[in-house]
Amino acid sequence: MIELREDGEIACPATLVWAIVADYGQDPRWRKGVKTMAPRPEGIVQVGTTTAEVMRFAGRTYRNGGEVIQVELGRSFAWRTTSGIDAEGGRLVESLGEERCRFTFHVRVTPRVTSEKSLEPALRWLLRWSIRADIRRLACLCAS
Structure with missing residues (x-):
């Protein structure tokens, strides 16, 4: 199993960061590698x-299906996959003042096949690197 929790400070109000990270339709703008993300319903996440x-x-x-299983509006949500990779995680936005916040991305992935399990250390490193880069892209998106 690969479990990571990465965070970063963003020089933008928490409400702005939440509006982006809680709208899955925005994911291709800041998560490298996400080609399409089709949430139903569109807009800010809700349970279901x-x-x-x-x-x-x-x-x-x-190709992954997912569902949101918990929401604390304006602050956090949790999700899990329903098809594709076996994963779960969450996103958290914490205000650090009027113009700053901390964003935390948590993910737990359980490789299913032996070949992926043997590559766990490399996949962990790649995933950590990718998430950190995504948080930097999010910070740039929020600032623009």
């Missing part, structure tokens, strides 16, 4: 929101 994601990671294309 479903997603259809096509993403490219480590040279492979993944």
Whole structure:
């Protein structure tokens, strides 16, 4: 199992960051490798929101279904996959003042096949690197 929790400070109000990270339709703008993300319903997540994601990671294309299982409006939500990779996680936005916040991205992935399990250390490193880069892209998007 690969479990990561990465965070970063963003020089923007928490409400702005939440508006982006809680709207799955925005994911292709800041998550590299996400080719499409189709949430139903569109807009800010709510319990029961479903997603259809096509993403490219480590040279492979993944098609994942997901659902939002918990929401604390304006602050956090939790999700899990329903098809594709076996994963769960969450996103959290914490205000650090009027113009700053901390964004935390949490993910737990359980490789299913032996070949992926043997590559866990490399996949962990790649995923950590990717998430950190995504947080930097999010910070740039919010600032623009």
